[in-house]
Amino acid sequence: MNQLDLVRELAEKATTKIVMLVADGLGGLPLDPGGKTELETAATPNLDRLAARGTSGSSIPVLPGITPGSGPGHLGLFGYDPLEFKIGRGALEATGIGFELGPEDVAARGNFCTLDSAGLISDRRAGRIPSEESFKVVERLQGVKIAGVETFVKPVKEHRFVVVFRGKGLDGGVADTDPQATGVAPLDPQPQTAAAQRTADVAKEFVRQSRAILADEPKANGMVLRGFAAKPQLPTFEQLYRLRAAAIAVYPMYKGLARLAGMTLVGKSQSLDEQIDELARHWQDYDFFFLHFKYTDSTGEDGNFADKVRRIEELDRAIPRIEKLRPDVLIVTGDHSTPSLLKSHSWHPVPTLLVANTCRPDGLAKFSERDCLRGGLGMFPAKYLMLLAMAHASRFGKYGA
Amino acid sequence: MNQLDLVRELAEKATTKIVMLVADGLGGLPLDPGGKTELETAATPNLDRLAARGTSGSSIPVLPGITPGSGPGHLGLFGYDPLEFKIGRGALEATGIGFELGPEDVAARGNFCTLDSAGLISDRRAGRIPSEESFKVVERLQGVKIAGVETFVKPVKEHRFVVVFRGKGLDGGVADTDPQATGVAPLDPQPQTAAAQRTADVAKEFVRQSRAILADEPKANGMVLRGFAAKPQLPTFEQLYRLRAAAIAVYPMYKGLARLAGMTLVGKSQSLDEQIDELARHWQDYDFFFLHFKYTDSTGEDGNFADKVRRIEELDRAIPRIEKLRPDVLIVTGDHSTPSLLKSHSWHPVPTLLVANTCRPDGLAKFSERDCLRGGLGMFPAKYLMLLAMAHASRFGKYGA
Numbered sequence: 001m002n003q004l005d006l007v008r009e010l011a012e013k014a015t016t017k018i019v020m021l022v023a024d025g026l027g028g029l030p031l032d033p034g035g036k037t038e039l040e041t042a043a044t045p046n047l048d049r050l051a052a053r054g055t056s057g058s059s060i061p062v063l064p065g066i067t068p069g070s071g072p073g074h075l076g077l078f079g080y081d082p083l084e085f086k087i088g089r090g091a092l093e094a095t096g097i098g099f100e101l102g103p104e105d106v107a108a109r110g111n112f113c114t115l116d117s118a119g120l121i122s123d124r125r126a127g128r129i130p131s132e133e134s135f136k137v138v139e140r141l142q143g144v145k146i147a148g149v150e151t152f153v154k155p156v157k158e159h160r161f162v163v164v165f166r167g168k169g170l171d172g173g174v175a176d177t178d179p180q181a182t183g184v185a186p187l188d189p190q191p192q193t194a195a196a197q198r199t200a201d202v203a204k205e206f207v208r209q210s211r212a213i214l215a216d217e218p219k220a221n222g223m224v225l226r227g228f229a230a231k232p233q234l235p236t237f238e239q240l241y242r243l244r245a246a247a248i249a250v251y252p253m254y255k256g257l258a259r260l261a262g263m264t265l266v267g268k269s270q271s272l273d274e275q276i277d278e279l280a281r282h283w284q285d286y287d288f289f290f291l292h293f294k295y296t297d298s299t300g301e302d303g304n305f306a307d308k309v310r311r312i313e314e315l316d317r318a319i320p321r322i323e324k325l326r327p328d329v330l331i332v333t334g335d336h337s338t339p340s341l342l343k344s345h346s347w348h349p350v351p352t353l354l355v356a357n358t359c360r361p362d363g364l365a366k367f368s369e370r371d372c373l374r375g376g377l378g379m380f381p382a383k384y385l386m387l388l389a390m391a392h393a394s395r396f397g398k399y400g401a
Numbered sequence: 402m403n404q405l406d407l408v409r410e411l412a413e414k415a416t417t418k419i420v421m422l423v424a425d426g427l428g429g430l431p432l433d434p435g436g437k438t439e440l441e442t443a444a445t446p447n448l449d450r451l452a453a454r455g456t457s458g459s460s461i462p463v464l465p466g467i468t469p470g471s472g473p474g475h476l477g478l479f480g481y482d483p484l485e486f487k488i489g490r491g492a493l494e495a496t497g498i499g500f501e502l503g504p505e506d507v508a509a510r511g512n513f514c515t516l517d518s519a520g521l522i523s524d525r526r527a528g529r530i531p532s533e534e535s536f537k538v539v540e541r542l543q544g545v546k547i548a549g550v551e552t553f554v555k556p557v558k559e560h561r562f563v564v565v566f567r568g569k570g571l572d573g574g575v576a577d578t579d580p581q582a583t584g585v586a587p588l589d590p591q592p593q594t595a596a597a598q599r600t601a602d603v604a605k606e607f608v609r610q611s612r613a614i615l616a617d618e619p620k621a622n623g624m625v626l627r628g629f630a631a632k633p634q635l636p637t638f639e640q641l642y643r644l645r646a647a648a649i650a651v652y653p654m655y656k657g658l659a660r661l662a663g664m665t666l667v668g669k670s671q672s673l674d675e676q677i678d679e680l681a682r683h684w685q686d687y688d689f690f691f692l693h694f695k696y697t698d699s700t701g702e703d704g705n706f707a708d709k710v711r712r713i714e715e716l717d718r719a720i721p722r723i724e725k726l727r728p729d730v731l732i733v734t735g736d737h738s739t740p741s742l743l744k745s746h747s748w749h750p751v752p753t754l755l756v757a758n759t760c761r762p763d764g765l766a767k768f769s770e771r772d773c774l775r776g777g778l779g780m781f782p783a784k785y786l787m788l789l790a791m792a793h794a795s796r797f798g799k800y801g802a
Contacts (some may be wrong), residue, residue, distance in 0.1 A: 027761075033454060034762050062800055064781055065788030066407070069801035082801065083402045092802045341759075345799060347775075347792040348761050362429030370764055 016328035025297030025338025042312040045321035054355030057377020073335030079386030095256030101105035101231035178224035230252020236262025249292035300338030378386035417729035426698030426739025447720035455756030459776020473738030480787030489630020496657030502632035513621035579625035586587040637663025650693035701739030757793035
């Protein structure tokens with residue numbers, strides 16, 4: 001029996017509240033061998049107090065040694081095996097700019113490029129076109145009309161955009177049209193399976209009309225399309241866990257990931273304080289709250305150890321306000337590590353803390369990577385975290401008699 | 402998505418170097434309850450220093466409680482799930498004597514036996530025939546000729562030998578001919594699947610001609626064949642990890658296992674010092690080096706605790722020479738435990754150490770079974786070790802966006 005079937009079988013209705021606070025990229029590394037990580041450096045009296053009350057551990061986002069993107073990182077936290085459920089590149093890009101994909105949509109990432117008079121790519125990034133210019137180019141593409149299909153073109157940044165085709169019988173199995181070189185023409189959209197023939201035809205027609213519309217553009221007169229993908233079919237939190245789930249996030253990517261799991265987006269908060277305002281405001285309306293804190297990741301990506309330390313301390317200061325709501329289960333974790341030493345996501349385990357009245361003491365008094373190694377949750381795949389949340393929230397029946 | 406597909410998708414070219422030092426049967430047990438294991442008894446200043454710099458853990462070769470042979474033990478270390486990939490007995494025996502199996506080969510283990518005048522087995526070990534006598538018997542079997550098939554007969558030890566049939570359309574699905582009793586005749590080779598009919602016929606003809614040739618042998622006038630098996634189809638290190646891999650081993654079995662994973666055998670070293678000479682000599686030519694040290698296993702099998710301690714100390718003294726080459730990732734582990742108390746392989750977790758600049762400190766200062774329990778790698782399936790090696794060697798891209 002797989003994990004999701006098990007969950008569906010055991011989940012019971014209850015009135016308990018679960019808060020999952022995801023500090024993006026929380027785990028770190030010391031700058032010097034044997035030194036302290038960002039979390040170990042930060043003053044975190046509140047998290048330390050929770051560590052003494054709760055159970056800690058180290059979660060592995062995908063598998064040991066595997067560095068996840070935000071998609072697989074969050075899928076694991078939400079209880080979906082990130083090796084089984086995949087969010088195609090186009091779908092993730094659309095999600096990242098806040099485009100809500102529907103069941104009949106296929107999304108692709110687009111890159112504007114410059115074509116010479118022979119139709120060959122002379123610049124793969126359209127002369128490093130600035131966002132304000134390319135946004136106007138995207139605007140012109142709203143004129144594309146394809147019979148039987150609704151087309152959405154949305155700007156991302158610089159030469160990048162997203163195109164979404166909406167219609168019956170579309171399929172993500174279309175090959176990239178990017179030849180990955182200059183001096184050659186973009187490839188024609190080719191179906192990789194019979195089911196994707198129509199989608200390939202639609203994409204071809206989109207490219208044909210775009211070329212005509214953009215013929216007079218000095219930089220962005222061509223395009224390549226990549227990562228064709230439909231919306232991933234995830235069973236929702238309601239279907240799986242019988243949880244009414246709310247997401248309180250600032251950035252479109254994380255809102256989008258939460259929507260894919262069927263969570264309701266709540267509020268338009270811009271800061272952690274405002275996010276907690278929203279949490280308090282909607283406390284009675286939902287059973288599960290996903291709170292996303294971005295800045296532990298972005299400071300790590302910037303390679304700014306001191307800033308990441310400060311962001312962790314900001315997170316720590318927010319804890320008492322969350323505690324005041326008396327969640328039955330409070331989880332503090334990350335979707336992956338982002339050590340400022342590496343300036344990127346990494347594969348290292350993520351310090352994780354679960355607080356509930358049913359926690360077995362593990363003798364820890366601090367929340368840190370080193371302490372988590374000795375914690376009662378051990379080293380565990382992130383996809384099991386929701387099982388623990390459900391158990392501590394008294395929302396699971398017994399398995400077998 | 403399974404582990405090997407994931408590896409193939411994420412592996413990137415790089416110039417980093419990985420050394421995997423496998424101390425065969427490294428893990429041990431104390432002689433007295435609560436005492437020290439062989440590794441805990443040994444003076445290992447170099448390994449302890451590495452433990453302080455790197456990350457330690459306990460690897461589980463197959464599953465908890467499962468004692469592996471050398472085949473599954475090494476498959477796990479190389480990243481192949483030992484429950485999915487199997488090396489048939491005949492193929493492993495051929496590998497163990499240094500016979501390099503080709504894609505058209507089927508190998509079987511042979512035991513000489515003594516048949517009475519009625520053709521019934523009177524001695525299942527051919528009167529405990531000594532190796533020098535049985536080697537001559539094997540020599541006589543070189544006279545067997547089977548149409549369309551090349552036949553190789555190789556001595557192993559005492560009454561044991563290996564036979565390899567090479568030809569198109571052969572298949573390992575042939576049942577053992579050993580009736581496991583005296584007073585009965587050896588069984589005829591029977592196909593277990595339709596695809597193995599021809600192989601069964603070939604084996605039958607081999608037995609028929611052998612009986613004729615050996616009719617005048619006083620002890621070894623008959624034989625039984627067991628463990629028919631083709632070469633296992635393992636994707637190579639190059640295909641999976643994009644690693645040019647070299648194996649530096651003394652014993653044929655481990656050279657053979659490395660060859661099955663597509664590694665290149667390097668040098669003809671007889672001692673650990675010579676193995677490290679080879680390592681230095683070929684440092685520029687390969688990305689991954691498998692160094693096999695046999696004597697931690699053989700002393701354990703002998704039940705010689707003190708000798709195993711000495712062999713571990715010999716291993717420890719070799720460490721600085723390996724460090725001097727500045728590998729990006731240095732792993733010290735074993736393929737299984739061989740406690741001298743048990744005089745055999747065992748199922749106990751294997752102390753494992755990984756050293757790289759991207760290690761998160763786990764606060765250990767000693768390399769031992771007890772310390773590894775508190776290490777940053779946790780308790781993990783051996784098949785994940787190569788994932789960690791690849792990550793720390795900056796040879797993996799990100800999974801998902």
